[in-house]
Amino acid sequence: MNEHGHEEWKQQLVKCIRCGTCRSVCPVFKEENNENTTARGKVQLLEGVLEGAVKLTPTLQERFNKCLLCKACVKGCPSGVRTDTLFLSARLTNANKNSLPLAKRLAFKGLTFRKLFDTGLRIGSVMQNVVMKKSDDGRGNQARFNIPGSGLDLRRIIPPLAAKPLRDIVPEKTTVTNPKGRAVFFPGCMLNYIYPEAGKAVVNILKRNNWDVTIPTDLSCCGTPAFTSGDQATGRELAAANLKALAGDYDVVITACASCGAALKNEYGEILQNESDHNAWQKLSKKVLDISEFVVKYGDPALFGALPMKVTYHDACHLVRGMDVSKQPRQVFATVPELDFRNMKDADVCCGAGGTFSMAYYNLSRRINDHKLDNAEATGASCLVTGCSACRMHITDGLSQRNSNMRVMHTAEIIDMAYQNGEKQKKGGKQV
Ligand code: SF4
Ligand code: SF4
Known part of the structure; x- marks a missing residue:
């Protein structure tokens, strides 16, 4: 690049x-x-x-x-x-x-100060109601007024910052007896601060398959927002910090965010092509697996219990074209008993989120998203599943805008629910 x-x-x-x-x-x-x-x-x-x-x-x-x-x-x-x-x-x-606008430059630079960034988001979680209010349908928050520089359309419904980030819910190290392998999990910002329940599902999946899991404390943002906006220096700095944090005797590097996964697996190779960290990236890249790939490769299908849900699936761009992950989630869904999977038309067409694209061109991104929602609703599914939190956020907003009650879930949450049901069925308990 x-x-x-x-x-x-x-x-x-x-x-x-x-x-x-x-x-x-x-x-x-x-x-x-x-x-x-x-x-x-x-x-x-x-x-x-x-x-x-x-x-x-x-x-x-x-x-x-x-x-x-x-x-x-x-x-x-x-x-x-x-x-x-x-x-x-x-x-x-x-x-x-x-030069990028000052607000963007400061925001990207802020990502490199990991502790400051973390503190800022924790304060944001406590203070968010000052500038945000609950949406009428309760599916998220809306800005109370125009927030300068935020790019947040007043109609837009976004998920709130979680009361507790993933890092506060799960320990740095989760160990099991006689582990089959050692996984290091890169949750990224979205699973850590916005959707910790999906991050917890990833840890549960690894644990149930008898793998040790580590979430290193000194992980930073993957850098995608910075380097896709042209701030490659910040992207490189974040990539180098993450390569250092992920170095260790791990068998696999697990991601559950399409953009983080594509960055770790492929895009770091481009932004670090003339850097000394390129060798470290090459070693790491071979170990990167999306959680659905992990389940296909190492998961025990006998652990699944019945999950009587009608689901459809949206292929996030950075999963299907960034990591070549498309058949794996479908393979998993086909293995879960009683899961009624319905493929949607144009499942791999972009949902219109596109990182900061949906901030800059909200109306256009909504029109693109509408095709996705039409196709999802045409399947008759009650739940749309995706492996990308940014898509999840944009699709949830779209569903709210059209008063649809279709649920949106992460692939890891579906897998974890099926595992939970498997355990309950074994014990004769109630399913989730
Ligand atoms: S698809 Fe055809 S027109 Fe488009 S970039 Fe490739 S060669 Fe050029
Ligand atoms: S929006 Fe159009 S030009 Fe941009 S990456 Fe997608 S297909 Fe290519």
């Missing part, structure tokens, strides 16, 4: 044959019908920049920001153009040239 002018850009741009396949899969193009938003349009723009015919002004830069980084164009490109790397590189160029 380099700044423009570097050879890497040219190598990618020259591969584009203008076929337009990327146009047919782009969720933003589908809504806006504007060639400028497609990967092909952006590739042409970058060619103009390299030739010196076009200046990458903040207005033109907007085209790279109006992108979900969903990787659908990368996956579908017959010439193998790494549009994702190109677009991130363009964002980096802009960040270096025009």
Whole structure:
């Protein structure tokens, strides 16, 4: 991931044959019908920049920001153009040239002060009701007023910060007798501060399969918000800190957040390509498993009890195209007795969250999300399952906006519930 002018850009741009396949899969193009938003349009723009015919002004830069980084164009490109790397590189160029807004720079820098960041979110959890109020349907919080610089639309419903982060609920080390292996779990910010119950489900899954679990105290944010916005220096700093924290005699590195998993498994390799930490990343990368991959590879299906629920599944972009995880959750669902799994149409199309995209372009992200919700509701499922907390948050907001009572859960929570039922069935107790 380099700044423009570097050879890497040219190598990618020259591969584009203008076929337009990327146009047919782009969720933003589908809504806006504007060639400028497609990967092909952006590739042409970058060619103009390299030739010196076009200046990458903040207005033109907007085209790279109006992108979900969903990787659908990368996956579908017959010439193998790494549009994702190109677009991130363009964002980096802009960040270096025009500088990111002060609020963003401070927020990203704040991520590197782990203890300060943790204290800030704990205070935020206590004080959040000053600026947020409970939504009418009780599914989350809404801003009481416009919060400058937050990008929070007043209609938007977001989950509250948890009263206790995951780190306060589960110990740093969970040990079992005669462990089958040693797992280190990277919960990331969302599972730690917003959805700790999903993080706890991950620990339960590992424990039930007789694995030791460690959640190192000195883990930081994975850095995705920073390096996808062009702040690569902060991204590198966070990557280096996490590689250090995750170093140890572990058999697997477990993630349960699509963006964290894709960062640890693949994207750190790009942002650290010229750094001394690259070797450490290569070793770590081979051990990274999403929790659904772990269950398929090491889980004991005999532990599952009946779970009579109708569920559908949304493939998060960073899981299906960032980690190649798509069949594993479905394999797990097929193994759980009485679980009625219903595949939705376009399950792997982006839900419109796209990190900060849904903050900057809320109306557009809602329109993209509506297709996802239509497809989910058409299955007749009562619960939508996903392996990404950002998707969960955006989809829950969408369901609230249309007064739907469909539940949204993390894959790990479904697996944990099935395990709990297995244990209860053995003991003859009541199922969850
Ligand atoms: S799919 Fe690939 S080759 Fe075709 S126009 Fe898009 S970027 Fe170019
Ligand atoms: S990453 Fe997604 S949103 Fe961005 S250009 Fe490619 S298909 Fe469109």
